[in-house]
Amino acid sequence: MPESIHATKLAILNATERLVAAKGFEATSLRAITAAAKVNLAAVNYHFSTKDALIVAMLNRRMKPLNETRIAMLDRFEEEAGGKPVAVEKILEALFRPVVELIARPAKGGRNFLRLLALCLAEPGDFLQPLIEKEFAEKNRRFHLALRRSLPQLSEVEAHWRLHFAHGAFFHSVAHSQVLEYCSAGRCRLTNVETVLRRIIKFCAAGLRTSA
Amino acid sequence: MPESIHATKLAILNATERLVAAKGFEATSLRAITAAAKVNLAAVNYHFSTKDALIVAMLNRRMKPLNETRIAMLDRFEEEAGGKPVAVEKILEALFRPVVELIARPAKGGRNFLRLLALCLAEPGDFLQPLIEKEFAEKNRRFHLALRRSLPQLSEVEAHWRLHFAHGAFFHSVAHSQVLEYCSAGRCRLTNVETVLRRIIKFCAAGLRTSA
DNA sequence: TCTTGATTAAAACGAACGTTTGAATTAAGT
DNA sequence: ACTTAATTCAAACGTTCGTTTTAATCAAGA
Numbered sequence: 001m002p003e004s005i006h007a008t009k010l011a012i013l014n015a016t017e018r019l020v021a022a023k024g025f026e027a028t029s030l031r032a033i034t035a036a037a038k039v040n041l042a043a044v045n046y047h048f049s050t051k052d053a054l055i056v057a058m059l060n061r062r063m064k065p066l067n068e069t070r071i072a073m074l075d076r077f078e079e080e081a082g083g084k085p086v087a088v089e090k091i092l093e094a095l096f097r098p099v100v101e102l103i104a105r106p107a108k109g110g111r112n113f114l115r116l117l118a119l120c121l122a123e124p125g126d127f128l129q130p131l132i133e134k135e136f137a138e139k140n141r142r143f144h145l146a147l148r149r150s151l152p153q154l155s156e157v158e159a160h161w162r163l164h165f166a167h168g169a170f171f172h173s174v175a176h177s178q179v180l181e182y183c184s185a186g187r188c189r190l191t192n193v194e195t196v197l198r199r200i201i202k203f204c205a206a207g208l209r210t211s212a
Numbered sequence: 213m214p215e216s217i218h219a220t221k222l223a224i225l226n227a228t229e230r231l232v233a234a235k236g237f238e239a240t241s242l243r244a245i246t247a248a249a250k251v252n253l254a255a256v257n258y259h260f261s262t263k264d265a266l267i268v269a270m271l272n273r274r275m276k277p278l279n280e281t282r283i284a285m286l287d288r289f290e291e292e293a294g295g296k297p298v299a300v301e302k303i304l305e306a307l308f309r310p311v312v313e314l315i316a317r318p319a320k321g322g323r324n325f326l327r328l329l330a331l332c333l334a335e336p337g338d339f340l341q342p343l344i345e346k347e348f349a350e351k352n353r354r355f356h357l358a359l360r361r362s363l364p365q366l367s368e369v370e371a372h373w374r375l376h377f378a379h380g381a382f383f384h385s386v387a388h389s390q391v392l393e394y395c396s397a398g399r400c401r402l403t404n405v406e407t408v409l410r411r412i413i414k415f416c417a418a419g420l421r422t423s424a
Numbered sequence: 425t426c427t428t429g430a431t432t433a434a435a436a437c438g439a440a441c442g443t444t445t446g447a448a449t450t451a452a453g454t
Numbered sequence: 455a456c457t458t459a460a461t462t463c464a465a466a467c468g469t470t471c472g473t474t475t476t477a478a479t480c481a482a483g484a
Contacts, residue, residue: 002344008461024335026238029441040463045443047461115334121388122327122334123236141397158411160396165228165415166383168388172380176333182345183352184372197372203377203419210418219432242472252433259431385467425484433481441470449462454455 001076009038009047016058021112025055025123052127059131067139068169069098074142085149088208092201095143096170100193103174118175151208158212166204173200221259222251228270233324237267237335264339271328271343274321279351281310286354297361300420304413307355308382312405315386330387363420370424378416385412 015037019028030051034041048054073094077086103111120128148159173180177190190196227249231240242263246253285306289298315323321371332340360371385392389402402408 022336024236024238024337026236026337029336030443031384031441042444042464043462051442094374115336118334121391122330123239123325124234125236125239129390144395153372157396157399160392160400161411162415164385164400165391167391168384169377169381169419172363173376174382176380178341178371179333180376183356183376184369187369188372188376189411203374206422207381207415207419210414241470242471254434255432263472361478427484430481433477435475437474439471444467445465447463451460452458454457
């Protein structure tokens with residue numbers, strides 16, 4: 001039963017998430033994790049066999065539900081559109097909202113999980129790259145298709161580029177929001193979910209729609 | 213004389229740049245670095261005192277010239293504009309071109325340096341955050357001012373947000389270009405500098421200009 | 425040529441790491 | 455109450471890490 005996951009396993013996953021997000025993969029030791037989780041050192045190897053497997057388990061716990069939520073939201077918008085293309089703003093909302101709403105939910109990983117995704121992209125560990133490539137494949141395919149339907153004047157290549165730009169604008173903004181905070185001397189903060197969504201969707205929609 | 217830097221020091225810096233970009237900070241050992249640089253292990257501590265100081269030296273070697281080039285280019289555009297606001301596209305070009313041109317210049321760090329910057333943002337080591345915050349401060353201030361002059365209808369807060377979005381779109385795109393490559397099944401590549409610049413500037417200019 | 429300071433070299437230091445072991449403890453079925 | 459499997463625990467394993475030490479080597483100036 002995956003819902004009645006062992007308490008020790010859960011404590012380890014939570015502590016790992018918090019510590020790795022704060023210090024990075026290699027800089028976080030199993031001793032620090034087990035101390036924070038208040039479990040024995042050997043519990044990690046007992047429940048996850050190795051440290052690498054623990055990292056993978058920690059990531060998979062969050063990644064799969066996140067992308068499922070995104071795709072489900074896109075499904076719903078496509079259903080509501082009834083055969084017609086979904087508006088660019090709706091596509092972006094399905095892509096961004098499930099992520100932004102994570103921030104206000106520490107129980108689902110919160111900001112820590114976003115930092116972890118940024119770490120996965122930046123630290124090209126041998127076993128992480130294939131993992132995220134595989135885990136995001138379906139999401140990427142679906143949103144690319146939706147964008148092409150919504151903006152048929154864009155070539156396939158152009159659509160790839162622009163979706164990449166839009167994803168970059170969004171992901172960098174939320175994963176590294178500390179940059180915005182100190183650039184604006186604290187005047188800009190990622191607090192209100194709806195405000196952030198409105199701003200970033202507006203920006204990206206204009207970029208996606210601009211003439212080639 | 214900073215131009216006649218010791219050969220050993222230079223070999224260490226180059227090896228560090230390459231290896232850290234490939235493996236990350238903690239995963240790169242001084243033994244791997246000194247082996248790749250073909251120098252003695254103790255040479256690192258002799259020339260840089262500690263590993264952390266070596267990392268800082270490696271980053272500073274590239275960061276300062278990069279931001280100076282950006283600001284110099286903005287200076288030139290402002291001079292050419294002769295008192296009038298610089299066009300948004302020009303501001304973006306001054307911000308992006310010096311970075312993109314790095315990619316084709318392995319002698320100046322190339323793609324490796326971009327990976328390192330992404331690592332700095334993602335791995336929040338205690339001594340890196342203050343470093344980049346200080347090193348990018350002047351650049352951030354100058355480009356924010358230029359943008360406000362160019363788009364006076366934007367409030368100060370709105371300008372901060374949008375510049376953050378634009379920088380994110382660009383930086384994520386070039387630092388994590390492998391994502392674009394596998395999303396497009398290899399059809400999109402960061403090869404031609406001018407093509408990339410034209411696309412990303414077009415995208416960001418539209419996002420910056422869109423009505424509030 | 426001798427001397428002085430700078431650099432390189434080999435070897436070792438203690439500390440921290442991931443992992444393994446084997447016994448102690450707990451939980452549950454009969 | 456006894457048995458059996460699952461889990462926890464303390465301790466240790468061997469390895470690798472950054473750093474230090476001490477001696478050897480080099481490069482010039484007197």
